[in-house]
Amino acid sequence: xxxxxxxxxxxxxxxxxxxxxxxxxxxxxxxxxxxxxxxxxxxxxxxxxxxxxxxxxxxxxxxxxxxxxxxxxxxxxxxxxxxxxxxxxxxxxxxxxxxxxxxxxxxxxxxxx
Amino acid sequence: xxxxxxxxxxxxxxxxxxxxxxxxxxxxxxxxxxxxxxxxxxxxxxxxxxxxxxxxxxxxxxxxxxxxxxxxxxxxxxxxxxxxxxxxxxxxxxxxxxxxxxxxxxxxxxxxxxxxx
Numbered sequence: 001x002x003x004x005x006x007x008x009x010x011x012x013x014x015x016x017x018x019x020x021x022x023x024x025x026x027x028x029x030x031x032x033x034x035x036x037x038x039x040x041x042x043x044x045x046x047x048x049x050x051x052x053x054x055x056x057x058x059x060x061x062x063x064x065x066x067x068x069x070x071x072x073x074x075x076x077x078x079x080x081x082x083x084x085x086x087x088x089x090x091x092x093x094x095x096x097x098x099x100x101x102x103x104x105x106x107x108x109x110x111x112x113x
Numbered sequence: 114x115x116x117x118x119x120x121x122x123x124x125x126x127x128x129x130x131x132x133x134x135x136x137x138x139x140x141x142x143x144x145x146x147x148x149x150x151x152x153x154x155x156x157x158x159x160x161x162x163x164x165x166x167x168x169x170x171x172x173x174x175x176x177x178x179x180x181x182x183x184x185x186x187x188x189x190x191x192x193x194x195x196x197x198x199x200x201x202x203x204x205x206x207x208x209x210x211x212x213x214x215x216x217x218x219x220x221x222x223x224x225x226x227x228x229x230x
Contacts, residue, residue, distance in 0.1 A: 004156075033217060035217070035218075041222070042203070042220050042221060042222040042223060043157070043203060043205075043218075043220040043223075044220070045217030045218060045219065045220075046217075047217075048216065048217055055216075056216050056217060058217065091156055091157065093157075098216075099145070099164060101147060101159045101162050102159070102218065103159060104149070104156040104157040104158070104159075105156050106155060106156040107155075107156050
């Protein structure tokens with residue numbers, strides 16, 4: 001069964017450093033998403049991506065964040081200068097269409113020290 | 114703005130008994146509603162969705178949910194709970210009329226479901 005895969009599973013970085021979180025969405029899906037879940041809190045929407053551009057973004061997704069689909073298979077989330085409060089589980093998701101369910105990856109746990 | 118409320122942090126049910134996990138929502142238009150389950154150290158797994166049609170939706174692992182427009186609720190149910198159903202359950206909503214783009218889901222805070230043997 002096809003699945004969304006994310007790498008790495010855990011990333012530790014120093015405050016102020018740049019990180020790139022990687023995702024391989026399901027191959028025939030057209031819509032891609034990033035969500036985050038701070039420990040003990042609810043899952044929060046960050047950004048959606050369709051047709052090589054951002055479709056929607058939340059207020060969390062400020063200028064420190066960017067997304068890219070560099071090669072037609074990977075979908076990346078970059079945080080330019082990490083802050084302690086960026087520590088969270090980051091989930092990538094993809095869906096076939098805008099009105100279909102999203103499938104989530106296993107997540108990348110980002111720890112900023 | 115859209116929102117989801119899951120009023121219970123935790124639900125405890127004895128194995129074999131029916132279970133209900135509550136969810137209420139708020140959207141300005143018509144809702145798309147979803148339930149996801151999260152096992153420890155895992156991602157979110159899709160359980161079921163309501164888009165349109167029958168108010169009773171059947172999903173994976175014997176779960177079902179009933180859409181009630183007048184009460185703005187979408188409670189998750191299962192007739193007979195299993196110990197393996199113990200997990201964190203999230204309700205999520207999207208407003209159908211909120212633009213035409215790939216709008217993100219708004220999740221509830223989650224409900225821990227604990228099934229006791």
